[in-house]
Amino acid sequence: MRLIYGFPIFCMTLSSTSSQPDNPIVLDDRVCRLSGDWNAQALAVSGEVYRRVAQLARARPAASWDLTGIAKFDAVGAQLLWKRWGAVLPQGIALTDSQRALFDVLAEYPVEQAPAAPAPQLFDWVRRIGHGVFVGLEHGLGLLRMLGALFWDLGRLLMRPSRGPWREISAQVYRVGAQALGITALVGFLIGMVLSYLSAQQLAVFGAGQFIVKLLGVATVRELGPILAAILVAGRSGSSITAQIGAMRVTQELDAMEVMGISHGQRLILPRVIALAIAMPLLVLWTDAIALIGGMVVAKLELDLTMQWFFGQLPDAIGIKNYWISIVKGTTFGAWIALVACHFGFRIKPNTESLGRGTTASVVTAITGVILIDALYAMLFDEMGI
Amino acid sequence: MTAAPIISVQHLTTAFGTHVVHQDLNLDIYPKEILALVGGSGSGKTTLLRQILGLDDPQGGVVKVFGRPVRDYTGQDRIALTHRWGMLFQAGALFSALPVFDNIALPLRELHHLPETLIRDVVLMRLSWMGLTARDADLMPSDLSGGMIKRVALARALALDPELLFLDEPTAGLDPQRADEFVELIRVLHRELGFTVVMVTHDLDTIGALASRVAVLAEKKVLVEGSLQTVMATKHPFIDAFFHSERGVRALGATAAKDVNHGKP
Numbered sequence: 001m002r003l004i005y006g007f008p009i010f011c012m013t014l015s016s017t018s019s020q021p022d023n024p025i026v027l028d029d030r031v032c033r034l035s036g037d038w039n040a041q042a043l044a045v046s047g048e049v050y051r052r053v054a055q056l057a058r059a060r061p062a063a064s065w066d067l068t069g070i071a072k073f074d075a076v077g078a079q080l081l082w083k084r085w086g087a088v089l090p091q092g093i094a095l096t097d098s099q100r101a102l103f104d105v106l107a108e109y110p111v112e113q114a115p116a117a118p119a120p121q122l123f124d125w126v127r128r129i130g131h132g133v134f135v136g137l138e139h140g141l142g143l144l145r146m147l148g149a150l151f152w153d154l155g156r157l158l159m160r161p162s163r164g165p166w167r168e169i170s171a172q173v174y175r176v177g178a179q180a181l182g183i184t185a186l187v188g189f190l191i192g193m194v195l196s197y198l199s200a201q202q203l204a205v206f207g208a209g210q211f212i213v214k215l216l217g218v219a220t221v222r223e224l225g226p227i228l229a230a231i232l233v234a235g236r237s238g239s240s241i242t243a244q245i246g247a248m249r250v251t252q253e254l255d256a257m258e259v260m261g262i263s264h265g266q267r268l269i270l271p272r273v274i275a276l277a278i279a280m281p282l283l284v285l286w287t288d289a290i291a292l293i294g295g296m297v298v299a300k301l302e303l304d305l306t307m308q309w310f311f312g313q314l315p316d317a318i319g320i321k322n323y324w325i326s327i328v329k330g331t332t333f334g335a336w337i338a339l340v341a342c343h344f345g346f347r348i349k350p351n352t353e354s355l356g357r358g359t360t361a362s363v364v365t366a367i368t369g370v371i372l373i374d375a376l377y378a379m380l381f382d383e384m385g386i
Numbered sequence: 387m388t389a390a391p392i393i394s395v396q397h398l399t400t401a402f403g404t405h406v407v408h409q410d411l412n413l414d415i416y417p418k419e420i421l422a423l424v425g426g427s428g429s430g431k432t433t434l435l436r437q438i439l440g441l442d443d444p445q446g447g448v449v450k451v452f453g454r455p456v457r458d459y460t461g462q463d464r465i466a467l468t469h470r471w472g473m474l475f476q477a478g479a480l481f482s483a484l485p486v487f488d489n490i491a492l493p494l495r496e497l498h499h500l501p502e503t504l505i506r507d508v509v510l511m512r513l514s515w516m517g518l519t520a521r522d523a524d525l526m527p528s529d530l531s532g533g534m535i536k537r538v539a540l541a542r543a544l545a546l547d548p549e550l551l552f553l554d555e556p557t558a559g560l561d562p563q564r565a566d567e568f569v570e571l572i573r574v575l576h577r578e579l580g581f582t583v584v585m586v587t588h589d590l591d592t593i594g595a596l597a598s599r600v601a602v603l604a605e606k607k608v609l610v611e612g613s614l615q616t617v618m619a620t621k622h623p624f625i626d627a628f629f630h631s632e633r634g635v636r637a638l639g640a641t642a643a644k645d646v647n648h649g650k651p
Contacts, residue, residue: 040546041469044497049504074547075579076494079507101578109514111507350528351482 035069038077064092177279192294245345280334399446425603472543553585
């Protein structure tokens with residue numbers, strides 16, 4: 001049996017003393033001689049451990065052992081032999097001092113067997129569905145509780161405005177609002193153009209090109225602008241709020257605040273919710289405007305409608321009520337995103353995996369919730385006839 | 387100390403911006419010794435450790451590990467080098483997403499081709515060395531106490547039977563009893579397995595119990611190195627403050643008292 005050396009995982013250039021004979025195990029009638037390397041690196045070759053175990057198994061029970069020829073020996077190799085011998089040193093073994101010391105350690109600290117794994121349960125999936133439902137309810141309850149605490153904190157803020165976290169709020173408005181202007185403008189402009197291209201083609205078939213103003217205006221201001229801005233902000237600011245609060249849990253900053261008597265609600269949740277509730281409607285209006293400019297450019301190129309005419313038609317086409325709807329939606333979406341982000345941030349456990357999972361859950365929940373709220377608004381406004 | 391040094395730091399210069407930390411620093415570390423690196427805050431002990439490990443680059447000078455500049459180990463050589471050393475980080479640096487068992491098994495699994503049954507035996511063996519049970523293997527790092535984190539981190543550092551073990555503040559954050567137990571654990575393992583230890587520590591008890599040689603970092607270089615007695619006999623404000631303080635005398639007991647007398651006849 002030849003060993004497969006020079007295997008790509010390992011090069012043994014460092015080990016100047018290691019010499020690998022053709023066969024690390026030589027059995028004869030009375031003596032089992034081991035040589036070569038018996039360390040983790042030498043054993044980490046495909047199939048090597050199984051080969052050696054099979055060969056060791058062939059040694060006679062009465063055979064004596066000679067380990068003095070081993071060049072490199074470590075606890076991994078020792079464990080392999082130890083198991084073969086049934087956790088006792090065989091009689092008449094030849095060892096070097098360091099090898100004997102290693103086996104002494106093995107003898108001193110016996111490996112206890114791990115408790116048996118619990119048997120797989122029947123109907124486990126039923127239990128998991130039930131668990132999922134309870135987790136969902138728990139999240140809902142947690143969000144509701146946080147909303148209640150938020151109104152409480154808001155009330156206290158209105159009672160004593162001078163003690164409010166205004167500096168934090170303005171910093172957050174800048175971070176979630178002003179710094180998001182670029183990305184919302186880019187995405188809004190491109191979506192406006194795409195929508196305009198598609199509509200222009202269809203409208204041109206009927207010769208109804210001038211209706212593009214009404215179509216684009218209402219669709220953008222009432223639906224697309226708020227949704228687009230909300231999705232971008234949820235991905236951009238929602239995730240960062242969750243990760244920030246989660247990291248504060250990991251570094252025990254949340255505990256430190258609690259010990260100092262600083263309310264999480266007042267200092268962390270309230271400023272973020274207020275900041276997003278202020279910044280979101282402004283971002284929505286900004287996204288609306290840029291998307292309409294994108295649509296206007298394409299209308300000029302495709303349908304030859306002048307920009308002045310397009311611009312002049314906008315007030316009649318959209319109407320002030322659609323603008324108010326846009327602003328109301330923006331505020332709701334902003335508050336929702338901040339609330340969800342804080343909720344998941346506070347649930348993060350102090351380990352890296354929980355941080356990643358919490359951030360994902362926060363963004364997914366925020367975006368799904370935004371679309372759900374949008375659908376509710378559509379039904380509500382339909383009932384109200386606006 | 388006639389053997390060739392296992393680590394050789396030559397003419398090392400380190401600076402953060404204009405702040406010079408090391409200037410022409412020389413230090414040799416020999417096989418099987420336990421070297422304690424001692425120095426005030428900001429004297430660059432941990433930085434030196436990171437440079438030996440190749441995590442940071444010095445501005446000048448060279449760090450040789452096993453006779454070769456640590457920067458020259460690349461590709462497969464670097465991987466083979468990392469199997470010959472282990473590091474115990476100050477806060478443990480356990481992978482928080484993995485349970486204790488997987489944390490210790492990771493270096494073994496990274497070798498590939500080791501059968502899972504052997505890995506399991508080896509991991510349980512290491513846990514047993516550290517005084518931990520198979521039940522602890524399923525815990526997550528966030529569920530562990532400070533002492534257990536250190537033990538699991540030591541088990542991970544020793545997973546591949548390294549020749550070189552680096553300890554960064556091994557007893558920081560442990561209560562005196564846990565610290566003593568941990569020091570004793572390292573002492574026994576060092577005696578049985580015969581690795582070389584380089585440790586950074588502030589703890590006089592740890593130095594007294596473990597170190598076979600002490601190197602004091604001050605004034606941007608190794609101020610003095612040698613046995614604890616040699617170091618303590620040196621006259622220097624830092625050494626006076628560190629070893630001959632009330633705390634130092636208490637921790638080092640008779641050694642300190644005797645040497646104070648020697649220093650001031």
